[in-house]
Amino acid sequence: MQLIDKNVIAKKRSGRLTLNNAMKWIFFLCTMVGLIVLVTLIVDTLMDAVGYLNMDFLTNFSSSRVESAGFYGAIIGSLWLMFVTVPVAIFLSVATALYLEEYAPKNKVTDFIKINISNLAGVPSVVFGLLGLAIFVRAMAMGNSVLAAGLTLALMILPVIVVSSQEAIRSVPSTVREASIGMGATKWQTVSRIILPAAIPGIITGIILAISRAIGETAPLVVIGVPTTLLVTPDGFLDSFQAMPMQIYAWIKMPQEEFQYLAAAGIIVLLAILILMNSVAIFIRNKFSRRY
Amino acid sequence: MSNYNIQEMIQKNKSNKGAVVEKSIPVILFLITSVSILATIGILYTLISQSLEFFSRESFMTFITSANWSPYGAEPEFGIWALVMGTMKVVAIATVFAVPVGLGAAIYLSEYATERVRKIIKPILEVLAGIPTVVYGFFAINFVTPVLQSIWPEISLYNAISAGLVVGIMIIPMIASLSEDAMSSVPNSMREGSLGMGATRLETTFKIVLPAAVSGIIASIVLAVSRAIGETMIVSIAAGSTPNASLDITSSLQTMTGFIVQITSGDAAYGSSLYFSLFAVGMTLFVMTFTMNIISQWITKRYREEY
Amino acid sequence: MVNIMEANTITKNAGTAVLEDRAHTGTQESAERKPVFKTNNFNLWYGDNHALQDINLRFNQNEVSAIIGPSGCGKSTFVKALNRMVELVPIVRTEGEILYRDQDIFNRKMTVEELRTKVGMVFQKPNPFPKSIYDNVAYGPRVHGIRKKKILDEVVEKSLRDAAIWDEVKDRLNENAYGLSGGQQQRICIARALATEPDVILMDEPTSALDPISTTKVEDLMHELKKNYSIIVVTHNMQQAARVSDTTAFFYQGYVVEHDDTKVIFENPRDQRTEDYVSGRFG
Numbered sequence: 001m002q003l004i005d006k007n008v009i010a011k012k013r014s015g016r017l018t019l020n021n022a023m024k025w026i027f028f029l030c031t032m033v034g035l036i037v038l039v040t041l042i043v044d045t046l047m048d049a050v051g052y053l054n055m056d057f058l059t060n061f062s063s064s065r066v067e068s069a070g071f072y073g074a075i076i077g078s079l080w081l082m083f084v085t086v087p088v089a090i091f092l093s094v095a096t097a098l099y100l101e102e103y104a105p106k107n108k109v110t111d112f113i114k115i116n117i118s119n120l121a122g123v124p125s126v127v128f129g130l131l132g133l134a135i136f137v138r139a140m141a142m143g144n145s146v147l148a149a150g151l152t153l154a155l156m157i158l159p160v161i162v163v164s165s166q167e168a169i170r171s172v173p174s175t176v177r178e179a180s181i182g183m184g185a186t187k188w189q190t191v192s193r194i195i196l197p198a199a200i201p202g203i204i205t206g207i208i209l210a211i212s213r214a215i216g217e218t219a220p221l222v223v224i225g226v227p228t229t230l231l232v233t234p235d236g237f238l239d240s241f242q243a244m245p246m247q248i249y250a251w252i253k254m255p256q257e258e259f260q261y262l263a264a265a266g267i268i269v270l271l272a273i274l275i276l277m278n279s280v281a282i283f284i285r286n287k288f289s290r291r292y
Numbered sequence: 293m294s295n296y297n298i299q300e301m302i303q304k305n306k307s308n309k310g311a312v313v314e315k316s317i318p319v320i321l322f323l324i325t326s327v328s329i330l331a332t333i334g335i336l337y338t339l340i341s342q343s344l345e346f347f348s349r350e351s352f353m354t355f356i357t358s359a360n361w362s363p364y365g366a367e368p369e370f371g372i373w374a375l376v377m378g379t380m381k382v383v384a385i386a387t388v389f390a391v392p393v394g395l396g397a398a399i400y401l402s403e404y405a406t407e408r409v410r411k412i413i414k415p416i417l418e419v420l421a422g423i424p425t426v427v428y429g430f431f432a433i434n435f436v437t438p439v440l441q442s443i444w445p446e447i448s449l450y451n452a453i454s455a456g457l458v459v460g461i462m463i464i465p466m467i468a469s470l471s472e473d474a475m476s477s478v479p480n481s482m483r484e485g486s487l488g489m490g491a492t493r494l495e496t497t498f499k500i501v502l503p504a505a506v507s508g509i510i511a512s513i514v515l516a517v518s519r520a521i522g523e524t525m526i527v528s529i530a531a532g533s534t535p536n537a538s539l540d541i542t543s544s545l546q547t548m549t550g551f552i553v554q555i556t557s558g559d560a561a562y563g564s565s566l567y568f569s570l571f572a573v574g575m576t577l578f579v580m581t582f583t584m585n586i587i588s589q590w591i592t593k594r595y596r597e598e599y
Numbered sequence: 600m601v602n603i604m605e606a607n608t609i610t611k612n613a614g615t616a617v618l619e620d621r622a623h624t625g626t627q628e629s630a631e632r633k634p635v636f637k638t639n640n641f642n643l644w645y646g647d648n649h650a651l652q653d654i655n656l657r658f659n660q661n662e663v664s665a666i667i668g669p670s671g672c673g674k675s676t677f678v679k680a681l682n683r684m685v686e687l688v689p690i691v692r693t694e695g696e697i698l699y700r701d702q703d704i705f706n707r708k709m710t711v712e713e714l715r716t717k718v719g720m721v722f723q724k725p726n727p728f729p730k731s732i733y734d735n736v737a738y739g740p741r742v743h744g745i746r747k748k749k750i751l752d753e754v755v756e757k758s759l760r761d762a763a764i765w766d767e768v769k770d771r772l773n774e775n776a777y778g779l780s781g782g783q784q785q786r787i788c789i790a791r792a793l794a795t796e797p798d799v800i801l802m803d804e805p806t807s808a809l810d811p812i813s814t815t816k817v818e819d820l821m822h823e824l825k826k827n828y829s830i831i832v833v834t835h836n837m838q839q840a841a842r843v844s845d846t847t848a849f850f851y852q853g854y855v856v857e858h859d860d861t862k863v864i865f866e867n868p869r870d871q872r873t874e875d876y877v878s879g880r881f882g
């Protein structure tokens with residue numbers, strides 16, 4: 001007696017294969033959604049931007065008149081912002097990652113710190129803005145300055161850099177660590193001369209990606225009250241400033257249609273900077289990825 | 293032999309300075325590490341103290357029960373449900389759109405794609421994830437909304453559906469790449485067991501891989517929903533600023549994040565109820581996203597697959 | 600000095616008779632065989648796992664001492680205990696003494712860094728630092744505060760010469776050590792260990808990741824090095840132990856079954872298990 005009817009199996013087979021093939025194409029389409037959106041977004045924005053993207057746009061300050069409005073103040077302001085955010089974020093995050101990976105004892109405090117950092121990574125950026133508004137702008141009376149916004153963004157990207165630095169440090173093989181310790185090098189000598197240099201490409205990649213997130217971040221700047229019409233660039237870290245995403249947002253919100261084109265031009269500049277930074281990150285990642 | 297006696301020189305170089313450095317480094321690093329805790333304390337302190345200030349002026353009961361959010365005028369009413377509903381509508385649309393597409397992409401990348409295709413597509417997803425949300429907002433209002441209006445003319449300029457779709461696009465890379473990670477970590481031996489019996493890729497995916505990776509996939513979706521709840525610029529630009537608790541997805545609404553942006557970009561006089569209401573809304577937002585993040589972490593930890 | 604039997608013999612451990620350490624009471628010139636390491640009833644636990652039990656051994660200056668045994672017998676653990684590298688595993692606990700030049704290595708007077716400067720180590724897999732060849736070899740002197748370029752240059756050259764790799768790398772000292780073959784990398788690691796001019800060099804299966812030709816080179820090197828250094832080598836390869844070592848200790852399930860001159864261990868062992876092992880009947 002045969003329990004299985006081979007004919008039934010054979011008959012069903014072609015249907016199963018067709019379904020498999022059809023679904024394969026559907027899954028492929030899902031994957032392509034991202035690419036399609038990316039291309040549409042860039043082409044659509046470029047078409048809006050094309051008449052407005054010129055030297056004047058890059059060298060003029062913001063203005064309520066479309067003809068003379070430019071992105072200069074926003075570009076310089078974003079640079080100032082990064083001069084605060086980047087060093088503060090790097091200093092705090094890399095030290096935190098080193099502590100967690102190399103020194104932290106296995107105990108409740110360490111667990112708490114780790115959970116805390118992963119939760120901090122999930123806090124919406126607008127809430128970081130509220131923190132900045134209440135603490136830096138109001139309580140510490142920094143106003144809507146470069147310093148207040150820079151510190152806010154530094155705290156926002158801290159968890160991102162911590163996590164990527166931790167991964168980079170963890171990927172340094174323990175055999176190399178043992179070799180250094182086995183020669184009588186102290187813990188800190190091993191960390192500072194072997195582990196950190198070996199992890200640096202990974203750390204830098206993470207830092208660049210985090211900066212590119214910070215440079216395009218808008219919500220915290222709105223909450224802090226970064227101005228959108230300013231005819232000077234800052235002279236110091238306690239001065240007001242403009243920022244690229246903030247300026248783009250202000251233009252999008254303008255009722256006249258021409259400002260949408262300015263926004264598009266601003267977006268193209270911002271995206272160009274981001275793509276440049278991402279390329280550098282990818283270049284570093286590929287160039288220095290080590291064979292252990 | 294060398295002209296130098298290295299061991300002798302090493303002995304001579306021994307100093308106490310090193311020992312002091314060794315002892316102090318971990319302490320210094322720990323102090324810097326605690327800044328991350330200070331940040332959390334700062335957030336909690338800000339939200340709680342300012343919210344308490346708000347509730348000393350306005351009714352807490354109204355806040356959590358009313359669906360009428362009209363913060364201006366002589367008799368303002370602060371009913372958070374109007375804003376929560378706005379957020380929920382956008383998040384629901386985003387999720388309905390992004391989950392199938394994100395999972396489809398994850399399945400393709402993990403189960404069907406060749407290594408070469410994967411190497412091309414993954415960076416594209418990374419780029420997509422790195423686009424500033426203000427750019428997505430521009431895309432929503434200047435491209436998606438007009439396209440939708442040409443199909444469906446009743447849609448107003450500000451609406452939930454356009455904002456929801458674009459928020460969905462924003463979270464697709466997150467769902468796709470985290471779910472792909474979960475599926476890729478299912479060992480090949482399990483797939484081979486199924487394929488070896490003549491099952492198709494599709495059957496193997498749905499009967500073997502997805503069930504094995506389900507906890508990672510759910511965790512990724514929960515995390516993406518949390519991200520959608522906190523998304524600010526897209527909704528500020530494309531969803532409007534009309535708080536209401538209706539289920540209508542074609543007309544203007546306001547989300548929690550949208551409210552915060554609207555008030556802070558104008559002048560909420562410092563010390564007014566309107567100013568403090570920012571923090572009460574922020575607190576609600578924080579509690580919601582925090583809960584989702586904890587759930588996501590709990591799922592990952594509780595159901596971590598051991599292969 | 601001579602006939603003091605630190606290894607005072609026939610300890611009973613779960614029915615396993617342990618023979619006394621005969622390696623140094625042996626026939627000739629034992630008066631000249633100065634010890635560098637002695638262990639007295641040394642025990643080690645990984646958590647609840649009693650990995651090393653009542654180890655009583657003695658290793659001599661300017662000799663190659665081999666440690667053999669089946670995998671999991673504790674031989675690697677033991678050699679890592681000699682420079683306290685084993686303490687990198689947090690759950691490790693030890694009892695008993697290890698004397699380096701008559702000083703207890705667990706004594707507070709000697710820091711681990713000082714011990715490891717004098718007792719260098721070469722690992723199972725070549726593990727150069729991701730730095731240039733020069734920086735790899737100069738690493739040890741540098742961390743110990745020697746910074747003069749002239750001295751470093753000389754130390755690097757001498758160490759590379761002693762490790763028999765100078766001719767192969769002298770023109771590319773500034774290239775990354777990862778560009779070298781596995782056998783060359785291992786000799787760089789040996790040069791790196793030599794650069795601090797240690798007293799003892801511990802080698803933990805130094806050739807297990809190498810091809811036969813590189814293995815021969817490293818074995819020849821051990822022969823050369825014992826003129827100036829004392830070498831303790833763990834090996835899973837019995838022919839290697841027979842070829843390079845002066846004395847051999849046989850470890851089995853955490854005990855030392857037998858320690859004697861290599862000739863005796865391989866030709867005339869006293870314990871049946873040693874004989875079974877060296878004749879390839881298990882392990």
